Amino acid sequence: MLTPEERQEIEAELPRYPQKQAVCIDAMKIVQRHRGWVSDESIRDIAELLGMSADDLDGVATFYNLIHRKPVGRHVILLCNSVSCWIMGYERLHQRLCKRLGVQFGETTSDERFTLLPIVCLGTCDHAPALMIGNDLHVDVTPDSMDQVLENYR
Amino acid sequence: MAIIYIDDKPHQADAKQNLLHACLSLGFNLPYFCWHPALGSVGACRQCAVKQFRTPDDKHGHLVMACMIPAVEGTRISIHDPEAVAFRAGIIEGMMQNHPHDCPVCDEGGECHLQDMTVMTGHNYRRYDFPKRTFRNQYLGPFVNHEMNRCIQCYRCVRFYREYAGGNDFNVFGIRNTAYFGRYQDGVLESEFAGNLDEVCPTGVFTDATHKHHYTRKWDLQFAPSVCVHCGLGCNISPGERYGTLRRIVNRYHGDINGYFLCDRGRHGSEFVNSDQRIRQARLRRNGQLQAVSKAEALEHIRQVLTSSSRVIGIGSPRASLEANFALRAAVGERNFFAGIFQRELRLLNRVLDVLRNGLAPAASLREMENSDAVLVLGEDVTNYAPRMALSLRQSVRQGPMAMADKLKIPHWLDHSVRELAQDSKGPLFIASIAATRLDDVASETYHAAPDELARLGFAVAHKLDDNAPAVSGLTLEQTALAERIAQALRSARQPLIVSGLSCHSTAVISAAANIAQALRRTGQPSRVTFTVPECNSVGLALLGGRPLEDAFAAVRNRAADTVIVLENDLYRRASVQDVDALLLGAKHVIVLDHLTNATSTKAELVLPAATFAESDGTLVNNEARAQRFFQTFVPQPDVQESWRWLRDAIIASGRQDFAAWENLDHVIASMAVEVPALAAASKAAPDATFRMSGAKVPRQPERYSGRTAMLANIDLSEPKPPDDPDSPLSFSMEGSPDQPPSPLIPFAWSPGWNSYQAWNKFQEEIAGPLRGGNPGVPLVEAAAQPQQEYVRDVPAPFQPGDGEWLIVPFYHIFGSEELSIHSHGVKQLSPGAYLAMNDKDAERARLRPEDRIEFTIAAISYQAALKVRADLPQGIAAIPAGIEPLQGIQLPDWSRIVRVA
Amino acid sequence: MTSERPLTKDMKPGGEALSLREYERVGGYHSVHKALRMDPKNVTDLVTKSGLRGRGGAGFPTGSKWSFVPIGPDAPRPKYLIANADEMEPGTFKDRYLLEGNPHQLLEGMMIGARAIEAEVAYVFLRAEYVLAGKRVAQAIAEAYSAGYLGHRIFGSELNLELYLHVSAGRYMCGEETGLLNALEGKRANPRTKPPYPQVSGLFGKPTIVQNVETLANLPHILNNGADWFKSLSRTADAGTKLYGASGKVKRPGLWELPMGTTMRELLEEHSGGMQDGLKFRGVLPGGASTDFLTEQHLDVKMDFTETQKAGSRLGTGTMIVLDDQTCPVGMVWNLEDFFAQESCGWCTPCWSGLRWAERILGAFERGEGNETDLEKLTWITSFCAPGHTFCALAPGAAEPLQSALKYFREDFLRHIHEKRCPWR
Ligand SMILES: Cc1cc2nc3c(=O)[nH]c(=O)nc-3n(C[C@H](O)[C@H](O)[C@H](O)COP(=O)(O)O)c2cc1C
Ligand code: SF4
Numbered sequence A: 001m002l003t004p005e006e007r008q009e010i011e012a013e014l015p016r017y018p019q020k021q022a023v024c025i026d027a028m029k030i031v032q033r034h035r036g037w038v039s040d041e042s043i044r045d046i047a048e049l050l051g052m053s054a055d056d057l058d059g060v061a062t063f064y065n066l067i068h069r070k071p072v073g074r075h076v077i078l079l080c081n082s083v084s085c086w087i088m089g090y091e092r093l094h095q096r097l098c099k100r101l102g103v104q105f106g107e108t109t110s111d112e113r114f115t116l117l118p119i120v121c122l123g124t125c126d127h128a129p130a131l132m133i134g135n136d137l138h139v140d141v142t143p144d145s146m147d148q149v150l151e152n153y154r
Numbered sequence B: 001m002a003i004i005y006i007d008d009k010p011h012q013a014d015a016k017q018n019l020l021h022a023c024l025s026l027g028f029n030l031p032y033f034c035w036h037p038a039l040g041s042v043g044a045c046r047q048c049a050v051k052q053f054r055t056p057d058d059k060h061g062h063l064v065m066a067c068m069i070p071a072v073e074g075t076r077i078s079i080h081d082p083e084a085v086a087f088r089a090g091i092i093e094g095m096m097q098n099h100p101h102d103c104p105v106c107d108e109g110g111e112c113h114l115q116d117m118t119v120m121t122g123h124n125y126r127r128y129d130f131p132k133r134t135f136r137n138q139y140l141g142p143f144v145n146h147e148m149n150r151c152i153q154c155y156r157c158v159r160f161y162r163e164y165a166g167g168n169d170f171n172v173f174g175i176r177n178t179a180y181f182g183r184y185q186d187g188v189l190e191s192e193f194a195g196n197l198d199e200v201c202p203t204g205v206f207t208d209a210t211h212k213h214h215y216t217r218k219w220d221l222q223f224a225p226s227v228c229v230h231c232g233l234g235c236n237i238s239p240g241e242r243y244g245t246l247r248r249i250v251n252r253y254h255g256d257i258n259g260y261f262l263c264d265r266g267r268h269g270s271e272f273v274n275s276d277q278r279i280r281q282a283r284l285r286r287n288g289q290l291q292a293v294s295k296a297e298a299l300e301h302i303r304q305v306l307t308s309s310s311r312v313i314g315i316g317s318p319r320a321s322l323e324a325n326f327a328l329r330a331a332v333g334e335r336n337f338f339a340g341i342f343q344r345e346l347r348l349l350n351r352v353l354d355v356l357r358n359g360l361a362p363a364a365s366l367r368e369m370e371n372s373d374a375v376l377v378l379g380e381d382v383t384n385y386a387p388r389m390a391l392s393l394r395q396s397v398r399q400g401p402m403a404m405a406d407k408l409k410i411p412h413w414l415d416h417s418v419r420e421l422a423q424d425s426k427g428p429l430f431i432a433s434i435a436a437t438r439l440d441d442v443a444s445e446t447y448h449a450a451p452d453e454l455a456r457l458g459f460a461v462a463h464k465l466d467d468n469a470p471a472v473s474g475l476t477l478e479q480t481a482l483a484e485r486i487a488q489a490l491r492s493a494r495q496p497l498i499v500s501g502l503s504c505h506s507t508a509v510i511s512a513a514a515n516i517a518q519a520l521r522r523t524g525q526p527s528r529v530t531f532t533v534p535e536c537n538s539v540g541l542a543l544l545g546g547r548p549l550e551d552a553f554a555a556v557r558n559r560a561a562d563t564v565i566v567l568e569n570d571l572y573r574r575a576s577v578q579d580v581d582a583l584l585l586g587a588k589h590v591i592v593l594d595h596l597t598n599a600t601s602t603k604a605e606l607v608l609p610a611a612t613f614a615e616s617d618g619t620l621v622n623n624e625a626r627a628q629r630f631f632q633t634f635v636p637q638p639d640v641q642e643s644w645r646w647l648r649d650a651i652i653a654s655g656r657q658d659f660a661a662w663e664n665l666d667h668v669i670a671s672m673a674v675e676v677p678a679l680a681a682a683s684k685a686a687p688d689a690t691f692r693m694s695g696a697k698v699p700r701q702p703e704r705y706s707g708r709t710a711m712l713a714n715i716d717l718s719e720p721k722p723p724d725d726p727d728s729p730l731s732f733s734m735e736g737s738p739d740q741p742p743s744p745l746i747p748f749a750w751s752p753g754w755n756s757y758q759a760w761n762k763f764q765e766e767i768a769g770p771l772r773g774g775n776p777g778v779p780l781v782e783a784a785a786q787p788q789q790e791y792v793r794d795v796p797a798p799f800q801p802g803d804g805e806w807l808i809v810p811f812y813h814i815f816g817s818e819e820l821s822i823h824s825h826g827v828k829q830l831s832p833g834a835y836l837a838m839n840d841k842d843a844e845r846a847r848l849r850p851e852d853r854i855e856f857t858i859a860a861i862s863y864q865a866a867l868k869v870r871a872d873l874p875q876g877i878a879a880i881p882a883g884i885e886p887l888q889g890i891q892l893p894d895w896s897r898i899v900r901v902a
Numbered sequence C: 001m002t003s004e005r006p007l008t009k010d011m012k013p014g015g016e017a018l019s020l021r022e023y024e025r026v027g028g029y030h031s032v033h034k035a036l037r038m039d040p041k042n043v044t045d046l047v048t049k050s051g052l053r054g055r056g057g058a059g060f061p062t063g064s065k066w067s068f069v070p071i072g073p074d075a076p077r078p079k080y081l082i083a084n085a086d087e088m089e090p091g092t093f094k095d096r097y098l099l100e101g102n103p104h105q106l107l108e109g110m111m112i113g114a115r116a117i118e119a120e121v122a123y124v125f126l127r128a129e130y131v132l133a134g135k136r137v138a139q140a141i142a143e144a145y146s147a148g149y150l151g152h153r154i155f156g157s158e159l160n161l162e163l164y165l166h167v168s169a170g171r172y173m174c175g176e177e178t179g180l181l182n183a184l185e186g187k188r189a190n191p192r193t194k195p196p197y198p199q200v201s202g203l204f205g206k207p208t209i210v211q212n213v214e215t216l217a218n219l220p221h222i223l224n225n226g227a228d229w230f231k232s233l234s235r236t237a238d239a240g241t242k243l244y245g246a247s248g249k250v251k252r253p254g255l256w257e258l259p260m261g262t263t264m265r266e267l268l269e270e271h272s273g274g275m276q277d278g279l280k281f282r283g284v285l286p287g288g289a290s291t292d293f294l295t296e297q298h299l300d301v302k303m304d305f306t307e308t309q310k311a312g313s314r315l316g317t318g319t320m321i322v323l324d325d326q327t328c329p330v331g332m333v334w335n336l337e338d339f340f341a342q343e344s345c346g347w348c349t350p351c352w353s354g355l356r357w358a359e360r361i362l363g364a365f366e367r368g369e370g371n372e373t374d375l376e377k378l379t380w381i382t383s384f385c386a387p388g389h390t391f392c393a394l395a396p397g398a399a400e401p402l403q404s405a406l407k408y409f410r411e412d413f414l415r416h417i418h419e420k421r422c423p424w425r
């Protein structure tokens, strides 16, 4: 069931579009902001609220990479693996992260602290390599500075 | 028409169509996937690439997708251009990256569009040498099997299921080369047309799950041209048989009726042919027990009965062929022939025939319905009563928005462009029915009310259209306004359509529909009408005539008759136990001809094994009064024979040797033409048995039919001679003429290079148009040149809910209400149980709760069922499922009290 | 030659956004008053005359695009104007700068565009990862609404304009203009069939213009200073300034607003400070991941739409990615193709099948498992995904770096084959 808060936030989006379905991506992101991810149940609930079928909505959900259809950790690390970051040392960063966290891309640490995901170019190529943790962008990251950065996310 | 140049040669093409359509119509083999003749072009698969040249001097040219380019005057393309050829092979190569190459174990093998296109493009050797992606498959219900690894991402399935058939419980998930086509979660596909995925999917992702239980390759099946027996629309089918069992049904293209699609009842409802309830030998009652007897014994018994009886009456059937009914009539005499349905139904059918004969408005074929731009459905739940019609009506709402496309000069076949332009706008489709229907999602307005109110609305629409039509007094404001909107929509349409029929059992509703057609005609607006009818030969039976069923009951009750012959008709489904018991026990002798053991046959003295549609030939007349011939798919076990043959043998046994002249079906048809002029044209429904192509018969078996010499080797090492078929120009063999037969005789679609259903391309005059030489069937009803101008004037009074009583009406269910298809495993699984549905407020007032066990009483018999509460049902009305045990044999509509069972 | 920097000159050195008040102090929103006094058609004509070409990658003349929108009382309504702020092309980081540094400039540009096509509703379509930009654009929109610049009767005129921020949920395809429309409608971001073109039937079936952020940001200045001024900003026939950028192993990667037609050599040697010490220049993707490699011989190419195309590549987004001699070209192309294969929407066969295949082959090369026939396969895939062969421009864009790498770095591919490993690893 959607919480009253979630429902309210979703409904607040409705006037911005002439059709209900147009809100569906916003709606999934609202639920995701509250719960970290969008469960099968949430898909059903959101779909119902917007007059869609679960199949309609999940077809949309699975198109977009920033809708998480699986549970994630407290912090999602989006590590840019696109070309400029690759040139500037993404691979070393990747190796270090995997080793430190003990996970591969797509996995969550056993303490549910971090989920590690690849992301396409973050548009900060002049400060590559880059990554995001939650809403925070980190640029010019080195394997060593990264250790420092991770400390700030408990 | 336009002249286009294909590899430097001029050709005629339809300028309103695309180049792929043009090339295929001209007989070129141009491969394609995402395009489908009924679904239009979306340009996804890129398989149909050709080279286009801007001018005659353009030597370079550029690749275009033929399906996306209009075939306008002067267009120059090359199919054989090396770059185009290489590109097309490349598309297959791309699709094959992930395809499992599991053809030997794939149900699609041998009739796979992907196989055909692979061969057509010449792609042979695999250059991709990396792992393939794999998927988990889903359970999609009893009809459709899922094998996602075979997917080539052509998007046809979602386009058919969602956009064409309106289903929303199926989709594409994920992206890139791992798009997944299925459901959000495992579960039964909700669309009544899901089975078409089997044919729509060009490879083996979606296959026929019922076929799987006794799978046979297309090339090993024996087919016949046939007609679906599961409703009154007469969709054309190709049943396939092997080793004496009916293996499956596939669509047989008919340009006016079913086109490329069937409903799931039609496709999956024929398992009754193989049922263990089948009557395969004659059975005679001895010492109170029915015991198998030989044909000769059965006929000897008949001789004794018929020669000793004082009066023999025959009860015909709306699900038996014209020929079977006529033979029964011949056996008992016109005076003793009873139609097998009640007066009420006969009257409704005759009312329908009157309207068709009067020529107020021609009957619309399903194809014509798709082109209607304003539709009023009066009284019908089409999806459940005449299922395939729902798919056609669904397309009709696209006609209105096509005007937008025309304005921007966007061709209608450019499917997604037209859909995006139209957004949610839909042409007018008004559905006035007793309760919600499965088409409501595309309706512009729905109206739910009692049958009398539906009729009143119809009369009101007619009056709005023409003042001379009778006015309706006492309408609510809501009804008046709605009638005005409907009238407005019909009046301003190019091709308005009125759909009505028998499902709400109201002559007033049919008359109201007729008045609307009349009013439109008188105001200079040509319209079309369509009526639904309950069974596959309801109209044929009505044309043949015969007295109503109640008169047969009376004849036995009054001892005016002592012997009854019942033809393919389980009377307990129509009439109450008392009435049927009185008939069957009251008569001295009861002879039943049928396919399956049922309540009626178990009471008979003699039961004769009657061939099903798959084992016999005959003529059925559909709701448009189109007579169509169905042909025997296979030879049944020796004692099973056509009802008309049993009846002929009976007549001869009774001493009328002249009937020995009925040697084959054509003889029956010929004498029917003499005796019943209304049916004379039925002889033209298909070529007669003497028809030959290049001196040969039409083979029922594909040229690749295998194992014939070994099939019976466990019984006899020498290969038996194929059975003769005296009744048709078809042979039970692979030998015969290689020519393309006339359309009523096409057993299956196959053409060099085209092993899949897509081969229908090769049988059509133009893609998606009529079959060569015209679509099968002949009209039996000719519309009067000068229609009579009278309006029906008896408008019913407003519906008055009863005081403590409800008007009980039957609700039809696509899965469950029809007698024969319920014997299919999947149909049974999807059928509802017995219930009685009631409006929620009514239930509250009556202190009834959902799932309460309730009782109602009709004609002094009480029935029990679980209560369902539905807000969409009008107050004062209750509904029970039609034809579902134990709620059978109840004559409805009728009034009853409804009480909770303690 | 001038060195005006209309798009960036007012931005604060610290990178904070200009507030509404600050923006107005430097002349902000002046152009809207002007536009409101003009006939919509004249606005379009002015933009056409200015020679402004779209900065989103394709370089389509902006005024000419607007001229297809039905205008006047009979036009379908509402009409839409959309700022394409999806910026997801690898190597591209120019719109972020404009969004974060001066969101009001974008809004002002959108108002001009909306005026020209008589749009009543506008959206900023923003990629989700641009969190800071999102905050600032939202803030700017709120400021503009409370000042009466948006909503009913904007600037006290008869006109209404609702402007909303839509934050997306990922996928490169959302930047493709018709994919964007689907995304905004809450659908899968597959591209749409044309015709109809969005100008006639776009968002929710209504006339729609989609314009890149940088394109829109130019509009206030064109309105204020005129077409001739705008042309004079450029060194070549393609008018205006351009936000150029450089990433990769150069000394000072960054972003600069420079006259259109600045040469690659200037960008590389002056603005980026040349290659990092010890590294040599090998090649460059001049305008983002979907443009063809250029090499040493092209350094003097004037980076505008026409000249870059003549050199065998495209200006694209004008943000170049530099390849040095210590970085494996095959690995770089592998990375690019992996991106494109991953972002393919899955609609048309050459794209979803071809790009993943190319990616796998390139991966094999990097593992030392490539061979000569693989090179033929790669060449085949580039022609398989050529323009016109696919449904949208994603796959042809993906083919560009691959086909040019095969041309310019063939030796490197062969070394992978012969050494059975990546020589740079
Ligand atoms: C795959 C793909 C991605 C694109 N992404 C963007 C983008 O992120 N931003 C953008 O402005 N244009 C992008 N474009 C170009 C747009 O389709 C469109 O041409 C542009 O937004 C038009 O604006 P302009 O004329 O101002 O350049 C993309 C095109 C393609 C084919
Ligand atoms: S499942 Fe069949 S119809 Fe659907 S995309 Fe795949 S191949 Fe096409």
Ligand code: FES
Pocket: B020, B031, B032, B033, B034, B035, B042, B043, B044, B045, B046, B047, B048, B049, B065, B066, B067, B068
């Ligand atoms: S059939 Fe033409 S692109 Fe698919």
